[in-house]
Amino acid sequence: MDKSLPLHLCHVNNFSIIINRSYAILHSIAIAFLIYYRVSFLSQETKNRTIPTLPWLLIFTSELLLSLAWLLKQAYRWRPVSRTVFPERLPGDDKLPAIDVFICTADPNKEPTVEVMNTVISAMALDYPPEKLHVYLSDDGGSDVTLLGAKEAWNFARSWLPFCRRYSIKTSCPEAYFSGPKDDHGDFQCSEFKAEWQKIEEKYEMFKERVKRVREEHCNVAEAAAATTKSRDHPAVIEVIQDYSNEELQEDKVKMPLLVYVSREKRPSHHHNFKAGALNVLLRVSAMMSNSPYILVLDCDMYCNDPTSARQAMCYHFDPEMSPSLAFVQFPQTFRNISEDDIYDSQIRFVFKIHWHGLDGLRGPVLSGTNFYIKREALLGSFSTQEGTDLRALKRSFGPSNEFIKALGQDYKPTFIHDGESSSMLLEEAKVLASCSYESQTTWGTKVGFMYFCVLEDYFTGFVLHRKGWKSVYLSPPRPQFLGTSTTNFNDLLIQWTRWSSGLVEVAISRFCPPIYAPLRMSLLQTMCYAELAFLPLLACLPLWGFALIPQLCLLNGIPLYPEVSDPNFSIFLFISVSSLSKSLYEVLITGGQIRTWKNEWRIWMIKAVTSFSYGSLDGILQKLGMRAASFLPTNKVTDYEQFKLYEMGVFDFRAATMFLAPLVTIIQVNIASIVGGVVRIMVMEDNEDQWKNMIGQIFLSFYILITNYAVIEGMIIRKDKASIPLSVTLLSAVFSVIILSLGSSILC
Secondary structure (H helix, E strand, O other), X not given: OOOOOOOEEEEEOHHHHHHHHHHHHHHHHHHHHHHHHHHHHHOOOXXXXXXXXXXXXXXXXXXXXXXXXXXXXXXXXXXXXXXXXXXXXXXXXXXXXXXXXXEEEOOOOOOOHHHHHHHHHHHHOOOOOHHHEEXXXXXXXXXXXXHHHHHHHHHHHHHHHHHHHHHOOOOOOHHHHXXXXXXXXXXXXXXXXXXXXXXXXXXXXXXXXXXXXXXXXXXXXXXXXXXXXXXXXXXOEEEEEEOOOOHHHHHHOOOOOEEEEEEOOEOXXXXXXXXXXXXXHHHHHHHHHOOOOEXXXXXXXXXXXXXXXXXXXXXXXXXXXXXXXXXXXXXXXXEOOOOOOOOOOOOOXXXXXXXXXXXXXXXXXXXXXXXXXXXXXXXXXXXXXXOOOOHHHHHHHHOOOHHHHHHOEOOOOOOOOOOHHHHHHHHHHHHHHOOOXXXXXXXXXXXXXXXOOOOOHHHHHHHHHHHOOOEEEEOOOOOOOEEEOOOOOHXXXXXXXXXXXXXXXXXXXXXXXXXXXXXXXXXXXXXXXXXXXXHHHHHHHHHHHHHXXXXXXXXXXXXXXXXXXXXXXXXXHHHHHHHHHHHHHHHHHHOOOOHHHHHHHHHHHHHHHHOHHHHHHHHHHHHHOOOOOOOOOOOOOOOOHHHHHHXXXXXXXXXXXXXXXXXXXXXXXXXXXXXXXXXXXXXXXXXXXXXXXXXXXXHHHHHHHHHHOHHHHHHHHHOOOOOOOOHHHHHHHHHHHHHHHHHHHHHHO
């Protein structure tokens, strides 16, 4: 390691900074003029007004909320940076620290076992000393299928890992490797490689068949019902799929990482705290077995696409200036099943290509649930267990296990991987750490480990770490380090965002609300970023409902909400609309998107605002009031090829819950009725020229909503396939539309 050469570089994007700050100044001035215009009208004496006050108040409130959301988002754009690393400058393998890999799965019915095991195998194949790599698979469902799948995965990995090492295979996930283009496979001109490739492909096909056979054997109705019960009520199971005392392994001379299957105890009478609870169990169990100072956390479908990710992360953790305050290195979530159109914005482009780069220019990105290398000390702290330490205080925080308390010591070395005779004893101790009652009367999930406050354990844990003074880094290399499967099903997408929205709102309305909890410990800009995330659902759903209904009802009843075209004040609203649309288009284009990407993102944002954000906000508020218990459903990772085909074609699949479809169709029907009724009304009036001038803003808004959401109109009226909007939903929405039009007109007028 050459100390004169840096391990990494940070590049500040000065051009983007100039564009972003110039835009922010101009847009802020326009918003100030808008506020002045609205306040001037509302401050008039009531007797001088010819227009009802209530609709103006409601639309002004919507404008203020959207302006607040816009203001908070500018913090992401204040100082965007990108990074470059030089892993070849790291010291030799003997000086690299050990790494534990945590992979979480919960339901083999929603998370296919073959896919999960591909992630496990790819993690085992990381370009890292195998004796310093330890993979832990958490199975929250306690499924026999997952355990047997892990054993099959390890058996296959004994052939796969040497193959990857011998031929420097970059794509270490076997499914991605064999299904990818042959140009990436290796040198087929070499007869030795070709023979080896054919042999390893046959072994992989046999591996898949064995896993599928295991799945089928456990797939009958009785066993499926028993598995469902078992997923909520089962003892702790910890099994080492391979240990270093294996004589057969030594004979084969194949160096393999440690692979451990962990299924924590679950009982209906105990709250299991979802994914955060599973990760905290892995924190304790791994401390007993390997106690690596760094941890890689992966979702079960997020395989390692580049085996060098560990070394790239170590370029920051090894930096003596940065390492003491660095909590984690976050890689982006990249997905292999994204279509060209990406009609559902499944890649979440604005987060991983805009916002996280901006946060990295402050004190680092938010913890994103997967693809991060985190320092164990950041989660558990650093303690000395020498004489004089208050062991009772440590036990009050970390639980009663003496062995685990010892593991907190900086010089603790697990005996498990060095002394095979003590392995069974440590496994029994590890099962105690995985019991559902272990955390009782401790600070797990409140002060140590991954946080339990809401279902978004990643957001809240990252927030707490940053508030404690830790920093993070966002590293987005040209080659995606991890590839996963995103949600390409409309119904699953809305359910997923509803769950995320609920967790965010739960934080926003709690004592941990970022503007209240963070200011003394975090910078203003970083606080704004966390606040934008926490209030995202509320600051989207409330104004969007206002803009989707209030101007339309006023158009129908001849109430102008915007200045007439000839009024200089009209240019304020025109400038704000054009600048917002232009800036978002610019950001899409510079991140590799196209105009249709921009169009699709606007549409799905509107759809999520009136569905997922609305229901998630309501759910978060009800949970806060104690009227509803928190719940967590794993995202469905099983691919429905018929639905995926529609997604690839850019066609919406409206086979979604009525609770999601009804608001969409209702808003479309209200806008159609309003624009038709409003235009007809203007045409039959004598002073229709003045009416056109007064109503052009509202007509354009309704027209924009209808054009942007043409896919909904198509699904409701034109399409007749089984993925169209059901007639029952259209009729139900028609009833809601009539009620809104009737009540709205009577209240607003």
